[in-house]
Amino acid sequence: SIFSELNNLQNISMSDDYSAICGITEQELLSQMQPDIERIAQANNETYEEACRHLKRQYDGYHFSKICEDIYNPFSLFNAFSQRDYKSFWFSTGTPTFLIEMLQRMDFSLTLLEKMEVKDEDFDKATEVITDPIPVLYQSGYLTIKGYEPLFRTYTLGYPNEEVKIGFIETLIPSYLNQPTRESNFYVVSFVRDLMKGDIEQCLLRTRSFFSSIPYDLENNQEKHYQTIFYLLFRLMGQYVDVEVKNAIGRADVVIKMPDAIYVFEFKVDGTPEEALAQINSKQYAIPYEVEHRKVVKVGVNFDSTTRTLGQWKIEYS
Template identity: 70%
Template sequence: VDKTELVYRLANTDSVYFLSRPRRFGKSLLVSTLEAYFQGKKDLFKGLAMERLEKDWNVYPVFHIDFSLTKYTTLFDLQEQLNLFLLRCEKVYGAEKEEKTPAARLQGMIRRAYEQTGLPVVVLIDEYDAPLLDSNSNIPLQQELRNELRKFFSPLKGLGQYLRFLFITGISKFSQMSIFSELNSLKNISMRDDFSAICGITERELLDELRPDIERMALANGETYEAACAHLKRQYDGYHFSKHCEDIYNPFSLCNAFDAKEYKNFWFSTGTPTFLIDLLQETDFDVRQLEGVEATDEQFDAPTERVTSPIPVLYQSGYLTIKGYDPEFQVYRLAYPNGEVRKGFIESLLPAYLELPGQSSTFYVVSFIRDLRKGDIESCLERTRSFFASIPNDLENKTEKHY
């Protein structure tokens, strides 16, 4: 799937961007594409839109830091990651002994790269919020990590004359962590229509460019081509990241489904939403409202540390997506994006609210449906009685847990 026309537009329209997308949605691939483009690697874009659009192919100095490469359980983990990044770049552009702090080293490195090459510098920051998401359950550590990141990136504001392009990706919106609050020119393209399809696979791209994969999928599962298209749409489609965004398929699940020739919950199985379920319980949110809940722009921008609703976090994490927009009241309607997320999330919710007798939530539901289809009413009634008996007495009220 060729996204390079969008990449070219991104690289040549403005210079300082932030993009929020769920995990495993192609952010790192986008960053790698930008890196190759700014390094002038024309041969990698042969046959793509970028080859036609770009004429100069300048080779800019590129600094690329990926925060997803390690886990952050201590402040030292972050400091070590920053040091490794700086050492790698200093091998190319040198270092000054007066530069003691990570921020001073970053500032000096950018200036030297500019002076040595005569070209402005490109800075690519991938998954900036990985340290903060790793420390969700340890607020004091999270505050330390946030302060360390803020100090490290603080010189960027005063280095505009040396920068060609600055691009930051993450799951949480930048305003939630206040790390880049000093970058007044930072443009958040996370919910813009013109860049809504820069990550993920659109339905048009799926049908036009991946038809052979769909045909192989259909053959492996004894389906027609049309049935396979419908199955893929039901299972993996449904993401929208702006008011007028076309349908976006989950790229991780789609590619894994084509590889395995099966319709499994590939994306959901790579991460348990424990933090989100805890947040739902802490805020006593009525989980019945997740399908069709409404939200405003202000809610999406609420700082995580002062969150009163789990909805923005569920949206940014990919468990809810935009399904409609009311321009009169400027309200978004959200819901589960597709069958994979709906099934996986509900199955994850059940153990948190119920004590199912000796079975996993998935097996319990499957057994109930099988009994119902066989016409085994007695077993259905017994499972229903067991289900209601599993609800603790202290939840028999009008709270969200009870329902």
């Protein structure tokens, strides 16, 4: 072949020796950028340690090989230091619309992005004819390596950090809901405020209103589509409070942790709230949280596929 010499090139894309070449390691951050950390901490009324944790949660988390230090996104990190604010800078560079169209066209379950297992060969699939969104999402930085299992030679992928996770979800919302991200964010903030006041009834009424506001002319009215909307909604809440969204068997659909209470939600499509509560109790979804010395509130909710919004619900305090 006239290109035979190219076969001798060494691909270093996933080499441990080069895994930190394109970012900022934590050691580099703490040893070389201490004055910057001190300034952003002072600007946000934080301690030095709090600022370090904030930066890590927002911009850290990239891994490009089996054994790789945590890598910070340099573009976002330097912008945060320059503006002394923890904004989502990476998404100001733009999100290709073909990514969103690809996810919708392939009917890909967004919940899988939290914990996706892949093999070595999955990283280098040809992009001329895309049949799997995972390689593209990895190569474009929306997913990164979160773990490696030597026995099966499998990698676990996930969002690198909060900046990417929240920014990506906010980008997806207009396409899945046919409404501006601003309106969805308004609902999310209101949900969280309701829960902070312990007003679960108002939170559920607001959720019903939220789903009622989604246009009826959406092409996809399947149950999976509404599960995706639930996922997007509660994941957006995660930027304000601790939220766990189901991505494995044996867990409640949603768990929201507030300072004084933990809310365990189970949703049933065209079922009854009693059935949902019975599942919470029979599967013991709330047991892990009862040792945290906060009141546990179990919420069983029926989702009515005919009206495409919440039907009845039932609340149980313990």
